[in-house]
Amino acid sequence: MFVAGYLKVVLKRWWCVAITVALAAGAAYIYCAAQTPRYATSLTFFVTTPNRGVSDAYQGNLFTQQRVKSYASLLVSDRLAAKIAADPRIGLDAKQVRARITAAPVPDTVLLRAVVTDVDQVRAERIAARVATDFKAMLESLETPAGSTDTPIKVEVISGPESQAGPVSPRPVRDIGGAVLVGLILGVALAIQLELLDSSVRDADHVQEITERSVIAHVPFDTSARREPLLVGEAGFSARAEALRGLRTNLQFLDVDNPPTAVVITSSLPGEGKSSTAANLGIVLAETGQRVLLIDGDLRRPSLAGYFDIEGAVGLTNVLAGQVSIDETVQQWNSSLWILPSGIIPPNPSELLGSRQMAELLAAARAKFDMVIIDSPPLLSVTDAAILATRTDGVVYVSRSGRTTTTQMSAAIKAIKAVDARLLGTVLNMEPRRQSSPYHYYQYATEAAAQPVPPTPEPALTGERHRSRSSAG
Structure with a gap:
C-alpha cells in the first residue's frame, strides 16, 4: 500500500482519527485540570580538586568526574534531607524533602545539577537555598580525612538557585498538544489496521x-x-x-x-x-x-x-x-x-x-x-x-x-x-x-x-385490491 493508498484509507476512516484525537485531547485536558501546579527551582554545583600542575589537573579532572556520579546520590540522601527538614521554615519531614529533590551529573563534566520541585514555589526556593549550603558543607566534611583540615574536594554553586517563571507541570499547551499528536498517530494506525482487517x-x-x-x-x-x-x-x-x-x-x-x-x-x-x-x-x-x-x-x-x-x-x-x-x-x-x-x-x-x-x-x-x-x-x-x-x-x-x-x-x-x-x-x-x-x-x-412526475398507475387488479386474482394468460 503506497502513500496515496494510506491517505485514501485515512480519509475513508477519518472518524477513527477524529475519535482518537478527541479522546487523547480530552484525557490530557482532564489530567491537566486535576493536577496541582508544581514549581521548580534549580541550581548547579561545580566540583573540583586542588592541583599543582598539568598532570595533576588532568588526573584530578578524571577523579572528579568519577566522584560527581556518587555526589548525585548524596544530594538525595536521607542525611542531607534530615538537615534541611530541621529548618522550621520548611515544614516538611526528611522523607518529604527527599521526594522533592532530583539530581544528576552533567555528562562529561564536573558539574552537578539539582532541581527542587514543590507545589509551593516559595518553599521550593527555601529548600534549594538549604541544598546549596548544606550539601557543600556535608560533602567537604565527608571528603576531609580524619585529623586533617584540608579537603581534596572543592564545591561551588555556579548557577542558581533559580526559579522558573511558571509551573513546570502541568503545562496544558504542551500536554494537550502532545496528546493530540499521539492521538493522531494512534488514529492513523487504527484506521490502517481496520482497513487491513476489513474483509x-x-x-x-x-x-x-x-x-x-x-x-x-x-x-x-x-x-x-x-x-x-x-x-x-x-x-x-x-x-x-x-x-x-x-x-x-x-x-x-x-x-x-x-x-x-x-x-x-x-x-x-x-x-x-x-x-x-x-x-x-x-x-x-x-x-x-x-x-x-x-x-x-x-x-x-x-x-x-x-x-x-x-x-x-x-x-x-x-x-x-x-x-x-x-x-x-x-x-x-x-x-x-x-x-x-x-x-x-x-x-x-x-x-x-x-x-x-x-x-x-x-x-x-x-x-x-x-x-x-x-x-x-x-x-x-x-x-x-x-x-x-x-x-x-x-x-x-x-x-x-x-x-x-x-x-x-x-x-x-x-x-x-x-x-x-x-x-x-x-x-x-x-x-x-x-x-x-x-x-x-x-x-x-x-x-x-x-421533469414533471407522471402519476403513478393504479394496479390493474380485478375486484378488491388486496384479494383479487387475475389470469396470467
Whole structure:
C-alpha cells in the first residue's frame, strides 16, 4: 500500500482519527485540570580538586568526574534531607524533602545539577537555598580525612538557585498538544489496521476476482429506500432507478442469441437487498412492455406481498400443493407485471421448491411470460436458492457494499457452482455515492427533479385490491 493508498484509507476512516484525537485531547485536558501546579527551582554545583600542575589537573579532572556520579546520590540522601527538614521554615519531614529533590551529573563534566520541585514555589526556593549550603558543607566534611583540615574536594554553586517563571507541570499547551499528536498517530494506525482487517467487498474489481463474473449493476445507497422501496412515482427517477434500469439492459445483453427468461435473485445473507432488487427489476422490466411474472420463492421470510401491498395468504405454496392453479393465484399489479406471492409458509420449503410441481409451474410461467423473476432465500442460510437455480437460466447474486465479506461471497459462489447453475452476474447494492460513478447519479437526480412526475398507475387488479386474482394468460 503506497502513500496515496494510506491517505485514501485515512480519509475513508477519518472518524477513527477524529475519535482518537478527541479522546487523547480530552484525557490530557482532564489530567491537566486535576493536577496541582508544581514549581521548580534549580541550581548547579561545580566540583573540583586542588592541583599543582598539568598532570595533576588532568588526573584530578578524571577523579572528579568519577566522584560527581556518587555526589548525585548524596544530594538525595536521607542525611542531607534530615538537615534541611530541621529548618522550621520548611515544614516538611526528611522523607518529604527527599521526594522533592532530583539530581544528576552533567555528562562529561564536573558539574552537578539539582532541581527542587514543590507545589509551593516559595518553599521550593527555601529548600534549594538549604541544598546549596548544606550539601557543600556535608560533602567537604565527608571528603576531609580524619585529623586533617584540608579537603581534596572543592564545591561551588555556579548557577542558581533559580526559579522558573511558571509551573513546570502541568503545562496544558504542551500536554494537550502532545496528546493530540499521539492521538493522531494512534488514529492513523487504527484506521490502517481496520482497513487491513476489513474483509468486506467494496469494489467491482474485488467482486470480479471472487466471482469470475462482472458486476452488472452498481446500485447506490438511497436513504429513502426504506420508506419508498419500490421505484414508483418520484422514486422512478432516482439514481437507484437508473442503476436498476442498467441491470435490466445488462441482463438483456448477456446472451443476445439466447437471453435469460427466468432468473433467480439471491444473496449470501439476509439484509443485502435481494428482495427489493427482485421487486424493482420486475418493475423496470415491465416498463419496456414485457410481460413479467415476479414469484416470491422465499418460503421462509416472504416479503414481496408487503412491498406491493397485495394479499399474500394464497400463493406459490398453494399452487404447488395442488389447491389452486397458477392462473387463479397470480395478481396483476399493472399492465405488464404480475406477482405470485409465497402463500402460507410450509414446513418443507426445500422439498416444495425441488418438486416436480415446481418444475411444471416454471415451464407454464415461461410459456406465458417474457420474463420470470424469482426472489429466493439467501444462499448461506438454506439450499432453496441453489435448488431454484438449477431450474432457471441463471442467478443474479446481490451483495451489499461494505457488508458482504469475501468469505461469504466465496461460499455463496461455491454453492452456485456446486449445483452447476449459471451465475449471470453480481449486483453491488447500497454502494456509497461517488462523483466518479458510471451512472452519474447526481446528474440523473438533478435532471429528474426538473421533469414533471407522471402519476403513478393504479394496479390493474380485478375486484378488491388486496384479494383479487387475475389470469396470467
